[in-house]
Every structure is written in structure tokens, then in C-alpha cells.
Amino acid sequence: MQYGICNLSIVPLRREPSDASELVSQVLYGDFFKVLEQRKNWSKIRLSFDKYEGWIDNKQYVSISASDYNTLQKETPRLSIDLVEFIEDPQHQLHPILLGSSLNGLSILNHTHDGNTVSGKVAxxxxxxxxxxxxxxxxxxxxxxxxxxxxxxxxxxxxxxxxxxxxxxxxxxxxxxxxxxxxxxxxxxxxxxxxxxxxxxxxxxxxxxxxxxxxxxxxxxxxxxxxxxxxxxxxxxxxxxxxxxxxxx
Incomplete structure (x- = not known):
């Protein structure tokens, strides 16, 4: 089994492996998943959070280890609460992320973030x-x-x-x-x-x-x-x- 994490702000999750296929959902920054099937340009994934399945472009995620995936699964999600914020990569380039993005994988992606976050159950x-x-x-x-x-x-x-x-x-x-x-x-x-x-x-x-x-x-x-x-x-x-x-x- 292979695993991945989204390293971009928003990635389309499609019904079929084609840019012209129906958008069934979106994968936000930090969302992680199992890779169920891999083709030349596309991967069929199952998101960890809600078990939703679809196809994403192979250029729009990075692979992670099984141990990283299992660690992320055990952690309480830490989410960005800002409408738009930025993460910084090792080259000091800024990448936008949106409200609800997951920040548990920052260390895996070697990114930093200093915006507002929320974690755990709220009233x-x-x-x-x-x-x-x-x-x-x-x-x-x-x-x-x-x-x-x-x-x-x-x-x-x-x-x-x-x-x-x-x-x-x-x-x-x-x-x-x-x-x-x-x-x-x-x-x-x-x-x-x-x-x-x-x-x-x-x-x-x-x-x-x-x-x-x-x-x-x-x-x-x-x-x-x-x-x-x-x-x-x-x-x-x-x-x-x-x-x-x-x-x-």
C-alpha cells in the first residue's frame, strides 16, 4: 500500500482519471490518504478523514511512508482557522493555504506556518x-x-x-x-x-x-x-x- 499527502492549497478530486472528469470533492493542504491505484498520470486515493475516494493528478501530491501515515492518523487534527494564510518551504517561498487546511504534516513536508490554528473538539x-x-x-x-x-x-x-x-x-x-x-x-x-x-x-x-x-x-x-x-x-x-x-x- 502507498500513501500520500497534499502539498498544495486545493487539489481537485475527480470521478475518473481525467482533467475533464467531474469534480467530486477537493483535497486541501495537509490532507493525507491511501493510494489505491496508480497510473502514469493519475492516482486513485482514499482520504483518511472521511474515506472518500477519487482520482488526483500525480503532480499534485507527495508520497509519504506508512509510518508517517499512521502517525498522522493518531494525531488530533490541527487546522488553519484563517481565511487565507501561507506556509513557507525550505527555499523561503510562500504557498497559500485556505481555511480548514490540516497542519499536522508540516514537519513531514518540511514547511513552517505561524498563522492561527484550532485543534480538538469545540462547544x-x-x-x-x-x-x-x-x-x-x-x-x-x-x-x-x-x-x-x-x-x-x-x-x-x-x-x-x-x-x-x-x-x-x-x-x-x-x-x-x-x-x-x-x-x-x-x-x-x-x-x-x-x-x-x-x-x-x-x-x-x-x-x-x-x-x-x-x-x-x-x-x-x-x-x-x-x-x-x-x-x-x-x-x-x-x-x-x-x-x-x-x-x-
């Missing part, structure tokens, strides 16, 4: 404050950064920055936590899931107080939440049908 009431860091970020299918993010990437990153693990896709996240019967039972930071006409869960957002929700739809925005679903305050109509509410923590 649940901090989730919405973290969510506001992404407010007005544009929607991007497969995105996980303030410069482009999808609905489940948004909820996953908010929870990750507070020390908790969510799976990558909305349908996967809906399998986690404890279901609640009514919106009135929910607390800020609980997750609301929404399905399409076929009954497939396709959307997720973070419940706020007073029947509001923050979610990624066009951009990370705040809308009303009721027993029907999300009421878009700009369009004056419901845009998503409520399926289930989950308490994760």
Missing part, C-alpha cells in the same frame, strides 16, 4: 459562528473552500473545524446522528436534510435559532426553515423539501 454553540466564515461563498459542486463550496462540503468543513467528523455527501451525512421529530426539538448546529422528487437526499444545511437555516444554494446563504422545508427569502418560495433533522452532537 456546539460555536458551529454557527464557524458557519458565518463561509457566508456568501459561491456554490461549487465538489467544493470545500470559501472560494467555492457545495452544501455537504459546507457542513462537513464547519463540523471539521470544530473537531467533529461528518461524511462527505449529504446522503452519507444523513446516516449519522440521532433523528429529531420536530424542528422545535432542534438546536443551532443540528443538520436538516432535504430530498428530491424521487426521495433521494440531495441537500443539507445547518439549523440556526428562530427557524433560520444557513446552507449552500447558489451561495452560502441564510433562509427560513419550516415544516415544509426551506423558504427562500429572495424568491419568496420553498426551494427544498424537508426530509429529516439530525442531531450529530
Amino acid at each position: 456546539k454553540n460555536n458551529l454557527i459562528e464557524t458557519a458565518f466564515l463561509y457566508l456568501n461563498s459561491p456554490y461549487l459542486w465538489g467544493g470545500k473552500t470559501p472560494f467555492g463550496i457545495d452544501c455537504s462540503g459546507f457542513t462537513q468543513m464547519v463540523y471539521k473545524l470544530n473537531g467533529y467528523k461528518l461524511l462527505r455527501d449529504a446522503s452519507q451525512q444523513a446516516t449519522q446522528g440521532e433523528p429529531l421529530s420536530f424542528i422545535e426539538e432542534s438546536e443551532p448546529g443540528d443538520l436538516a436534510f432535504f430530498d428530491n422528487q424521487e426521495g433521494v437526499i440531495t441537500h443539507v444545511g445547518l439549523i440556526m435559532s428562530d427557524n433560520y437555516i444557513i446552507h449552500a444554494h447558489g451561495k452560502v446563504r441564510i433562509d427560513r426553515l419550516d415544516h415544509t422545508g426551506i423558504y427562500n427569502v429572495d424568491k419568496r418560495m420553498h426551494t427544498h423539501k424537508l426530509r429529516v433533522i439530525k442531531k450529530i452532537i
Whole structure:
């Protein structure tokens, strides 16, 4: 088995080994993974954090040893909390990293960083404050950064920055936590899931107080939440049908 770590700010994770293939997620600086299959130009990887799989360009990561991988797995993640910061390499060149980048592999990559960080579990009431860091970020299918993010990437990153693990896709996240019967039972930071006409869960957002929700739809925005679903305050109509509410923590 081979292992790797991302040494760049954002690397696309694609469904197939091609630059033209669908973006299914992103690999951020410091994310580490198993290499499941290697071809001339592409590697199929499985991320350690959420076991998500996809293809990345061989030029966009560096190999690490099994012992380094196992050490990183055992450590509590230390994450950058700055919107944009820089790491410095041995040649004193600066490389940008974004909110939520992992810094546990700095010594492995021989990089230095002196920005703000967060580590360990944070109180649940901090989730919405973290969510506001992404407010007005544009929607991007497969995105996980303030410069482009999808609905489940948004909820996953908010929870990750507070020390908790969510799976990558909305349908996967809906399998986690404890279901609640009514919106009135929910607390800020609980997750609301929404399905399409076929009954497939396709959307997720973070419940706020007073029947509001923050979610990624066009951009990370705040809308009303009721027993029907999300009421878009700009369009004056419901845009998503409520399926289930989950308490994760």
C-alpha cells in the first residue's frame, strides 16, 4: 500500500482519471490518504478523514511512508482557522493555504506556518459562528473552500473545524446522528436534510435559532426553515423539501 499527502492549497478530486472528469470533492493542504491505484498520470486515493475516494493528478501530491501515515492518523487534527494564510518551504517561498487546511504534516513536508490554528473538539454553540466564515461563498459542486463550496462540503468543513467528523455527501451525512421529530426539538448546529422528487437526499444545511437555516444554494446563504422545508427569502418560495433533522452532537 502507498500513501500520500497534499502539498498544495486545493487539489481537485475527480470521478475518473481525467482533467475533464467531474469534480467530486477537493483535497486541501495537509490532507493525507491511501493510494489505491496508480497510473502514469493519475492516482486513485482514499482520504483518511472521511474515506472518500477519487482520482488526483500525480503532480499534485507527495508520497509519504506508512509510518508517517499512521502517525498522522493518531494525531488530533490541527487546522488553519484563517481565511487565507501561507506556509513557507525550505527555499523561503510562500504557498497559500485556505481555511480548514490540516497542519499536522508540516514537519513531514518540511514547511513552517505561524498563522492561527484550532485543534480538538469545540462547544456546539460555536458551529454557527464557524458557519458565518463561509457566508456568501459561491456554490461549487465538489467544493470545500470559501472560494467555492457545495452544501455537504459546507457542513462537513464547519463540523471539521470544530473537531467533529461528518461524511462527505449529504446522503452519507444523513446516516449519522440521532433523528429529531420536530424542528422545535432542534438546536443551532443540528443538520436538516432535504430530498428530491424521487426521495433521494440531495441537500443539507445547518439549523440556526428562530427557524433560520444557513446552507449552500447558489451561495452560502441564510433562509427560513419550516415544516415544509426551506423558504427562500429572495424568491419568496420553498426551494427544498424537508426530509429529516439530525442531531450529530
